[in-house]
Amino acid sequence: MRLEARDVHKCFRTRRGVTEALDGATFQVASGEFVCILGPSGCGKSTMLSIFAGLESPDSGQVLGDGSPLTRPGSDRVVIFQEAALFPWLNVLDNVAFGLQVAGMGRKER
Numbered sequence: 001m002r003l004e005a006r007d008v009h010k011c012f013r014t015r016r017g018v019t020e021a022l023d024g025a026t027f028q029v030a031s032g033e034f035v036c037i038l039g040p041s042g043c044g045k046s047t048m049l050s051i052f053a054g055l056e057s058p059d060s061g062q063v064l065g066d067g068s069p070l071t072r073p074g075s076d077r078v079v080i081f082q083e084a085a086l087f088p089w090l091n092v093l094d095n096v097a098f099g100l101q102v103a104g105m106g107r108k109e110r
Contacts, residue, residue, distance in 0.1 A: 001064070003029040003052060008061035010047055021047040022058070053079040075100075 008025040011018050021044040029035050037045045050056040051063050054073040063070045065077070086095045 001028040002031040002033070002066060004062075004064040004067075005048065005052075006062040006064070008048070008051065008058045008063060010044070010051065010056065010058050022051075025061070049079065053077055055079070 005025050005027050008022050009020075010022040011020050013019075025044070025048060037048065039045055047056060051058055052065075052070060054070050054077065057071065065074075070077075087098065090098065
């Protein structure tokens with residue numbers, strides 16, 4: 001499997017209490033497969049994508065990419081956010097390179 005979630009749990013703790021975002025999410029995505037994650041607002045879609053991207057960690061369970069644990073962001077995965085997340089003072093190339101530089105994979109300083 002290219003991507004796999006095994007019994008993934010994730011909770012967020014706030015001043016109001018605990019919100020359970022994922023409760024035992026388990027699924028597989030094969031190489032070349034096209035998958036859509038559908039559900040109402042607040043059901044954990046973005047949380048699951050953030051975990052696959054390595055931006056969040058599950059409280060329990062495993063996420064795997066090509067059989068290896070996904071524990072941090074990597075150059076083999078990309079996340080495109082639905083809301084505007086660009087720096088208006090940077091051009092397109094520098095906006096794309098910014099995330100890579102933060103992850104230590106960007107181009108050298110000019």
